[in-house]
Amino acid sequence: LDGKHIEIIPSPGSGSYFYNYKQKPSMVLLAIADAKYRFVLCDFGTNGRVSDGGVLQKLQNNLLNIPRESEVRNGLRKLPYVFVADAASPLRTDMLKKPDRQSDLDCIEKKIYSYRMSRARRIVENVFGILTARFRIFHTAINVALEHIDSI
Secondary structure (H helix, E strand, C coil), X not given: CEEEEEEECCCCCCCXXXXXXXXXXXXXXEEEECCCCCEEEEEEEEECCCCHHHHCHHHHCCCCCXXXXXXXXXCCCEECCCEEECCCCCCCCCEXXXXXXXXXXXXXXXXXXXXXXXXXXXXXXXXXXXXXXXCHHHHCCECCCHHHHCCC
């Protein structure tokens, strides 16, 4: 699970409503990708002032119909389905987050966890890279009326 700020040219009079932490006007594309580099869910349209963690309304309302826990192949116990997210995401029982600071990695188990989380998070980051490489419009500010941007 990750978010990408899509740069836009806001309508006149919108003030700082769309300006993100980089001081650029944007709208947030929040996406969930699977291990096969496919988008499972995309949500677009939140103004850039809101962080990735603030766009998770569908998750909070349990509207995704996430499967129940299931047995792991060659395993002896059932494990729940979880999302892999960055440190900006909220703390939830169905979300694993990568530790923020290297100083928190004070034992080998935490270092292994951090490494594996980084590898898992790379998937959604790569999916966004593939998206922007394939559709070059994401390399520039989108200059379309706000009510039509989500159709692009």
